[in-house]
Amino acid sequence: MEDMLEDTVLVNLRINGRLHELEIPAHKSLLDLLREDLNLTGTHMGCMTGHCGACTVSIDGRVAKSCITLAATLGRAKITTIEGLTQDDGTLSALQQAFWDNAGFQCGYCAPGMLLCTVELLETNPDPSDADIDTALAGNLCRCTGYQSIRRAVKAAITTTKEGAPQAAE
Amino acid sequence: MYAFEYRKAASTEDAESGFTAADDASFLAGGMTILPTLKQRLAQPSDLIDLSGIESLSGISVEGGTVTIGAMTCHADVAASADVQSAIPALAALANLIGDPQVRNRGTIGGSIANNDPAADYPGAVVGLNATVHTTKREIAADDFFIGLFETALDEGELITKVVFPVPEKAAYRKFPNPASRYAIVGAFVAKTSDGIRVAITGAGPTVFRVTEMEADLSESFSADAIKDIAIPQDDLNSDLHASAEYRAHLIGVMASRAVGDCS
Secondary structure, eight states: OOOSSOOEEEEEEEETTEEEEEEEETTOBHHHIIIIISOOTTSOOOSSSSSSOTTEEEETTEEEEGGGSBGGGOTTOEEEOGGGTSOTTOOOOHHHHHHHHTTOOSSOSSHHHHHHHHHHHHHHOSSOOHHHHHHHTTTOOOTTOOHHHHHHHHHHHHHHHHHSSOOOOO | OOOOEEEEOSSHHHHHHHHHHSSSEEEESSOTTHHHHHHTTSOOOSEEEEOTTOGGGOOEEEETTEEEEETTOBHHHHHHOHHHHHHOHHHHHHHTTSSOHHHHHHOBHHHHHHHTOTTOSHHHHHHHTTOEEEESSOEEEHHHHEEETTEESOOTTOOEEEEEEEOOSEEEEEEEEOTTTOOEEEEEEEEEETTEEEEEEESSSSSOEEOHHHHHHHHHOOSGGGGTTOOOOOTTSOOSSSOOHHHHHHHHHHHHHHHHHHHO
């Protein structure tokens, strides 16, 4: 007989490389699972309706909005959150460093989504144009309106990738 | 979000029987519309039947002058498909204009047309290309599929399995997007097919519609000039904070002309 109070589902998620076997209430979003159950609070809660992109994570290598993804639907997915971009000792990735150096973080609230979308962009398109960058980040809102700095940071990250060392843009 | 029973369907039969057994079920495809709707408590289904585990519903194939797209194929896969890009480039381009990358990675063609949002992009391609919607029960011609605002010919519990697009001689889609959501304020899909010219407009009215006057004039002379004097009646067009009916009527001519230009 099923539990009539709450429908739960068993999933095996590999989150930032670590396997989690979890029994999840069916209505729980991936965002709530990450923040409340796994204490991965780097993924931010913004609008909660899929408009702002602050909750963006990567699911099986593709960016998605975790607030409008039911964790129970994910089965055996591999998930990368912002915590998965830094090294174990806390050292920033080259991309994060480029954002840091170019004021790509202002208040930082949108940053996890901006970064994960940029990771996906640079994997598929190592030399994006301004238009490509804008398209890749179209699902992410920055309330500080720091879009110019963010675009500059992405370009600096491209330079970093090409030349192997982080560089601040002019 | 209100609580619901969750069931991951293993097959289309499983999904249909789960739907029938429930009080008031909804199918869950990519979830890009239904999950925000549930979060805002604008709907309260008793059961959500997840279609993501049904492998037969995903995939793209091109053969015999048609492009077949499984209902659970996400927009990003359609946009990135070399097969779609070469057979119907306008369809791949349209898929790449939907929403944003996160939405394109999860939203599906079946979910989009079953929902039939008046400002969705895919209905333009389905009607513009005279596609056929295959369901678990039957095949539905594009012209019979979209009935009205968020309304389709689908019966309760009927599931879309795939959409079959005939390859046109030429086709193009132009849209004037809402700058925030990228939904179409007006989108025009123009296709030159073996059965004639088709002009489908999305975003402007309660549901996608064809402009037969433009189709007739374009059949005489396929040029943007041929349709420049056609006035679109505003009576049945949407009017909201994004655009008045008058503005949408104007945009139909502009977007259709540009799409014709892209076809030439």
